[in-house]
Amino acid sequence: MTWTWFHRLGSPPYVYALAARLTPWFAWPAALLIAGGLWGGLVLAPPDYQQGDGFRIVYVHAPSAWMSLMVYMTMAIAAAIALIWRIKVGHAVAAACAPIGASFTFAALVTGALWGEPMWGTYWEWDPRLTSMLILLFLYLGYMGLRAGLEDTQRADRASALLAVAGSVNVPIIHYSVTWWNSLHQAPSVMRFGKPTMALSMLVPLLMMLAGFTLYFVALLLVRLRGEVLSRERAASWIPEVLKT
Amino acid sequence: MSNETLEVENLHLWRGDRHVLKGVSFTLAAGACLEVTGPNGSGKTSLLRTLCGLMYPEEGRVLWGGHDVRGDLRAFHTALAYLGHEPPLKADLSARENLHYWIGVRRPLSAAELDTALARVGARTWCERLVRTLSAGQKRRVALAGLALLAVPLWLLDEPTTNLDAEGRRLVGGLIAEQLARGGAVVAAVHHELPPEAGPAGRLELAA
Amino acid sequence: MSSRVSSATGSVATRAAAEQGAASATVAAETAAALRAARLALLRDLQLAFRKRSQLVQPLAFFALVTMLFPLAVSPELSRLRAIAPGVLWVAALLASLLALEFLFRDDAHDGTLEQYALSGQSLTWLMFAKTAAHWLLTGVPLALMAPLAALSLGASPAALPGIVASVTVGSVTLSLIGSIGAALTLGIKRSGALLSLLTLPLSLPVLIFGARATELAMHGAPLAAPLELLAALAVLGVTLAPLAAAAAVRISLE
Numbered sequence A: 001m002t003w004t005w006f007h008r009l010g011s012p013p014y015v016y017a018l019a020a021r022l023t024p025w026f027a028w029p030a031a032l033l034i035a036g037g038l039w040g041g042l043v044l045a046p047p048d049y050q051q052g053d054g055f056r057i058v059y060v061h062a063p064s065a066w067m068s069l070m071v072y073m074t075m076a077i078a079a080a081i082a083l084i085w086r087i088k089v090g091h092a093v094a095a096a097c098a099p100i101g102a103s104f105t106f107a108a109l110v111t112g113a114l115w116g117e118p119m120w121g122t123y124w125e126w127d128p129r130l131t132s133m134l135i136l137l138f139l140y141l142g143y144m145g146l147r148a149g150l151e152d153t154q155r156a157d158r159a160s161a162l163l164a165v166a167g168s169v170n171v172p173i174i175h176y177s178v179t180w181w182n183s184l185h186q187a188p189s190v191m192r193f194g195k196p197t198m199a200l201s202m203l204v205p206l207l208m209m210l211a212g213f214t215l216y217f218v219a220l221l222l223v224r225l226r227g228e229v230l231s232r233e234r235a236a237s238w239i240p241e242v243l244k245t
Numbered sequence B: 001m002s003n004e005t006l007e008v009e010n011l012h013l014w015r016g017d018r019h020v021l022k023g024v025s026f027t028l029a030a031g032a033c034l035e036v037t038g039p040n041g042s043g044k045t046s047l048l049r050t051l052c053g054l055m056y057p058e059e060g061r062v063l064w065g066g067h068d069v070r071g072d073l074r075a076f077h078t079a080l081a082y083l084g085h086e087p088p089l090k091a092d093l094s095a096r097e098n099l100h101y102w103i104g105v106r107r108p109l110s111a112a113e114l115d116t117a118l119a120r121v122g123a124r125t126w127c128e129r130l131v132r133t134l135s136a137g138q139k140r141r142v143a144l145a146g147l148a149l150l151a152v153p154l155w156l157l158d159e160p161t162t163n164l165d166a167e168g169r170r171l172v173g174g175l176i177a178e179q180l181a182r183g184g185a186v187v188a189a190v191h192h193e194l195p196p197e198a199g200p201a202g203r204l205e206l207a208a
Numbered sequence C: 001m002s003s004r005v006s007s008a009t010g011s012v013a014t015r016a017a018a019e020q021g022a023a024s025a026t027v028a029a030e031t032a033a034a035l036r037a038a039r040l041a042l043l044r045d046l047q048l049a050f051r052k053r054s055q056l057v058q059p060l061a062f063f064a065l066v067t068m069l070f071p072l073a074v075s076p077e078l079s080r081l082r083a084i085a086p087g088v089l090w091v092a093a094l095l096a097s098l099l100a101l102e103f104l105f106r107d108d109a110h111d112g113t114l115e116q117y118a119l120s121g122q123s124l125t126w127l128m129f130a131k132t133a134a135h136w137l138l139t140g141v142p143l144a145l146m147a148p149l150a151a152l153s154l155g156a157s158p159a160a161l162p163g164i165v166a167s168v169t170v171g172s173v174t175l176s177l178i179g180s181i182g183a184a185l186t187l188g189i190k191r192s193g194a195l196l197s198l199l200t201l202p203l204s205l206p207v208l209i210f211g212a213r214a215t216e217l218a219m220h221g222a223p224l225a226a227p228l229e230l231l232a233a234l235a236v237l238g239v240t241l242a243p244l245a246a247a248a249a250v251r252i253s254l255e
Helices: A004-008 A012-044 A053-085 A088-120 A128-149 A153-185 A200-232 A238-244 B044-051 B069-078 B095-106 B111-120 B136-149 B166-181 C002-051 C053-073 C078-111 C113-118 C124-153 C158-185 C193-219 C225-254
Strands: B006-015 B018-028 B033-037 B059-064 B080-083 B154-158 B185-189 B202-205
Touching (some): A012 A053, A012 A088, A012 A200, A053 A088, A053 A128, A088 A153, A088 A200, A128 A153, A128 C193, A153 C158, A153 C225, B006 B044, B018 B044, B018 B202, B044 B154, B044 B185, B080 B136, B095 C002, B095 C113, B111 B136, B136 B166, C002 C053, C053 C078, C078 C113, C078 C158, C113 C124, C124 C225, C158 C193, C193 C225
Parallel strands (some): B033 B185, B033 B202, B080 B154
Antiparallel strands (some): B006 B018, B006 B059
């Protein structure tokens, strides 16, 4: 059966062991890519002709912003799978995603604000990108709040999964409406990424950071997933055996 | 009334760390009654809620007329009536209005039918009063009137005699006997025994 | 011989047609039953609301009160109030609609009505739609009717009022629908007020943005078809998806 791997993912001891085995395969490349990206971005890349060295925060800001959305999508997909096929590990994945995603979103907001100071002369500008990011942070907080509010794990899993799915339907609508709102009230944003003029020596470190952050997220997710599985299965008989080794 | 059989195969239900139902199996033919007993926390209510599809068991299945009820839950629901711990009544509606809405959502209901059911449970004189002014026993009687109006093949009753006096208990027994005579089936979770008027019943004892 | 064959195929064809007819008849009967059930659920909620009028009046009083706070906090000059009026109106409407949400399912969950709905054999989606419709009739419509008074007090001209009523009417549909999901998800949480706002407000932002824009255009006497259509689009999307999600959330709360 080609579907066996899918069903095996429903078995907590298997997932626990698999996560442990996979973690270094993501953690080490992540560390190397991030180290390389930082070296390239902070040392090798030339200063921007307009912003000087201030632009270098993009090497943290852009990957964080990218991850905040990507983690939300991962969370929503895991939640949907868990909801539809009643796969409990999916709920554990979604639950493990939320704090990571919220942290990335927070990092993106802080670095965005720090970058705003040299660019706009103010720490906070109601730029559509930053505003959407702030709303996304509230979506994460709502998800975690609902999880914390419901005492029964099964109910918390399923209710928060539904919220994640409903949120993912809404994210594009929110983003569109915020962009629309912004276009009414001010000139188009000054901040643009991916300009074709971006020098290769600037772009390559950025791409390395993006890849590094993605792998770092997967590694972090695997570690947190093990914690989630352990706490959910604390009464199960396989746990003492696994913890001995 | 259709002669459907309720078959329950090896139900296992977990709530968090707690293994609530540990492999419950039974078969209930049309026209039969099953008493579910057991100490507090033994899963009587969970069993009823799992039977009617509100709770999702980790293992096992419920068959109605040979078909897994998960296949068409709505068709199964039209065939069953579930009465929980608390009568599903609104405090700010009268007994009569409550039945009008509660039963009316399930099937068209005439005023004459309502009157008959209310008279049956002795609610004639107080059926226009708001439910918030009624005693616990009277509320229970209103719920029984609702049950009498639901002539469906399967009744799932959670402690049907709570708060009832001797006459009320006889009423429960009579209603169950009628349901069985029609060829309907009854599963009742009880602390004590069902009233003798209900007739003979099978027994399922749940361990704590 | 050939006539027998043709008559045989003919009978097969008529049987198929009859089966199809029977199937469509049962679908029609089911839809009729679902609509009848939804109508009763709606009437029940309306009747209950009129028995408990204080719950009906509170969101409206809240709306009026929040609107009144702004002249006191900002300035009594109508020219300054006029500039912030669209935002004030919509924030107040959003909060007032949110305030009424806590009651949407709470009593029904408590007394077992939701359980009976879920087990009624009727479509829970339709019943949730009916309950949301009742919520809208009891909060959205009164808010839309009160919005002109609030708008006038903030310096809007009478010519702007029809546009304002229209935008609040359409926008509040979506607010009720989004709120029904949040209210169903937070069932069973004791003090759910703050969490309910945390879940509902971010999802309601598009309504706030388009609604405030429509109000602003109405106050400037400009055509407001574009934001109004966007509001209507949101309402249509909400009507198709929100009752499904609310029904799923209610089922989860009963598990």
